[in-house]
Amino acid sequence: MNRRQFAQRIASAALAASTLPTEAAAATESTAPPFPLSIMLWTVFTDLPFEERLAKVAEAGYTNVELVGEYAKWAEADYPKAIAAAKQHGIRFDATAGLHNGVANPAVRDAFLAELKDALTPMKRLSCPAMIILSGNVVPGLSRDDQHASCIEGLKRATALVEGKQIDGQPVRLLLECIDPEENPKYFLTSAAEAIEIVRAVNHPQVQFLYDLFHEQIAEGNLIEKLDNHIDVIGLIHIADVPGRHEPGTGEINFANVYWKLAQLKYRHHVAMEFKPTGDPVASLRKAREMVANSL
Secondary structure (H helix, E strand, O other): OHHHHHEEEEEEEHHHHHHOOOHHHHHHHHOOOOOOOOEEHHHHHOOOOOHHHHHHHOOOOOOOEOOOHHHOOOOOOOOHHHHHHHOOOOOEEEEEEOOOOOOOOOOHHHHHHHHHHHHHHHHHHOOOOOOEEEOOOOOOOOOOOHHHHHHHHHHHHHHHHHOOOOOOEEEEEEEEEEOOOOOOOOEEOOEEEEHHHHHHHOOOOEEEEEEEHHHHHHOOOHHHHHHHHHHHHEEEEOOOOOOOEEEOOOOOOHHHHHHHHHHHHOOOOOOEOOOOOHHHHHHHHHHHHHHHOOOO
């Protein structure tokens, strides 16, 4: 090899090296999930003040948070602090839970509707456009058919409170959730199939199904087929592995296949991590986020 050939090889190597970061960045962009990721806040950083919890969420690389009605215990001065912290860390509140009354018991329907109406005020203040709705427990003496019908009627009545309303430019959505019978054997709505049937009966674009993969894997399984058949009414997905409600990869659910299917189906709503980390929460959340990208 003469000096000219050596110099040409060095130049070629330098050029190739200079393009690697750009190519790597392009590859990272191409595998970024087409759906936004979130964290259900009750599972992590529970020993910290609210504003510090948001900082930890940002440290883990997330920009969305879901609440369970933490604001119900806030004083008036807590709102501006929470809103400022969210803005500082680039975080949005994409959903909340926290209603005490469910839709399966017609005797508490008025209380449920009053709660929902009141909750719209803090939701608007926090720019949080979705409310998670629970069925509540089985009502002694009431038939299953009657409770099923109550869920439909309660959600139909609730649509009158959110019809056409927007928060932060997004339609206000009501998201019906199941809970598996092992976690709560008294809970009425344990089947995703039944919950989806209820949502379809309500037939309103602002009423959707919260598909919690942890609960459904325990209750009935067959997770991906439900995505294939019902992606049009799924408005939120919650992530935790079985058993133990720990991070993806610690149990029996094939989350890589789930994420790939969501991308294939062009799912665009949030996917929220709702697991209890087995190790350092920030590291576990980062790893869970990387798993999504690596699955696409």
